[in-house]
Amino acid sequence: MKPFLGRSKKSPVRPVKRVRITQPSPTEKPTFPRLYSALRDHYGQQDWWPGDSPFEVMVGAILTQNTAWSNVEKALANLVAADVLSLTHMLRLPEPDLAALIRPAGYFNLKARRLQNLCRWLHNCGGVMALSSWETGRLRDALLGVNGVGMETADDILLYALDRDVFVVDSYTRRFFARIGIIDGGDAYDSLRATVERELGGGARVFAQFHALIIAHGKALCRKKPLCDTCPLRSICAFVRASA
Template sequence: MFLNVYEVLFKFFGPQNWWPADDRFEVCVGAILTQNTSWSNVEKAIRNLKVHGYLSPERILELDSDILKSLIRPAGFYNQKAERLKIFSRFLLESGGFESLSKLSNYSLRETLLSLKGIGKETADSILLYAFSKPIFVVDAYTKRLFYRLGLIDSEKIDYDKLRKIIEGNIPADITIYNEFHALIVRECKEFCRKKPVCENCPIVRMCRFYERKG
């Protein structure tokens, strides 16, 4: 069923080419900045960093904290996020960069990322999948909403890792599918499976238990 959902969404929306970034560090910055804000706001903050030549771990560490806060202000919570960007940048440089960290197992790298202040499971898994090309599925509120309405899970309050393992156990361990599926879920939930759902023309309405109950 999970794979069927992916196939229908992919056929309807096409490839999403997510995560939009020029390099792996930009992916990580985006994953940190997107906490509790919209992607359009993150893009503004990243653009500010790029324009001023600060989108690298070295430059972020050198940057005065107040200047960094002003540059990422569009992403909100800029005090906390500035601190987190500096913590992550220091960690990346002291750990030998992406090439060195890529040699760690999924579990070890995930646990290391989760030990950093301000990095939770969704942020860590986004970094693992999109920056390190590690096969791990990213779960977010959209994922829980969609699969609950489809009747594939019993509650939107399901534990993060429990749902992640359910999904990973029902689709091929393919980085491309993990990447596209997560992006397609976000697209579906923004356009159709909103908090107040727009069921008309939804590509997966025939699979939806929520729609059946509503009807």
């Protein structure tokens, strides 16, 4: 297995660190490398996805479904305090007890079931380390076969827990890409993921940074109600042109 990416215990939404701003030319068309470069210049390096082990990142990927990360942190803290944040301990934990511990993350009964589905699958595979020899496509298919693991969760696990060259598509990426005009908004998940991976390149570290930068941008400027006046991408943004 390649070195694990996530080490920080800090929130994944880091305070915005503003650095040099590179304004694109008005005639420039958005490309994924150009968007990555502009966001990186604006927000700087992102430390992304907290977790002390690949297993903790996997647990976080389930817990973060349909909830804010601040709630996930409370649930993870409960699991740490109860000393059950390991595959062995979580497998032994009765589902109602697990549900009680992860209550702050919401949908706790459903997520407890999903966590134990994931744990059973991991156990049957021989544990997290045994996955290092699996080819990424096979691993992704197997993860998608675990009840409760959808495409975004599978790709969170592949990228952030297992350091695989996979880009994660989520609501922030779709909103940003659609507004900037690089997609039309109706792209299928796998098609969009494959397009970013092919056109951006750079592998897991670049994909993780790009995803983190898009979320930072979605929190800071490209919000539900976007703050376009101070956006470094406004000169090439289709949303701005359409709003003029």
